[in-house]
Amino acid sequence: MERESKRIHEHRVITMLGRAEMEFLDRMGKDSLFSTGHKLSYSEILKGLVELAMKSGVSGEGIGSISELEEKLMRKIAEDLEKNKTA
Known part of the structure; x- marks a missing residue:
């Protein structure tokens, strides 16, 4: 139930990334899979980076x-x- 209410507040964002940026996201996802058993999705990685920037106060x-x-x-x-x- 918590997930359903959270979804209401999430928004889809479309972004244009180059090959190197996509390879970075792929590598990060695969590294997480091999080291923890959970593959981070592109959305999870990008969300984490945005949250880091928000916490920085910039x-x-x-x-x-x-x-x-x-x-x-x-x-x-x-x-x-x-x-x-x-x-």
Whole structure:
């Protein structure tokens, strides 16, 4: 029953990915299958990456390209790692 109510709030997203990006998702899914017995689906991997970005607190402010998004996320992750080191 919980799954049914959760489905109401989920949305389908269509994305265009290149060959290297698809190979990465395939490899990640296969790695999870061989190491845990559960193959992560593309949706699970992408959802996990989005949730990580959301938890980081990064906003879209000042981001005009994918490379700027990557840079902002990497900077935030590095800052958080540094904070955890000193804590």
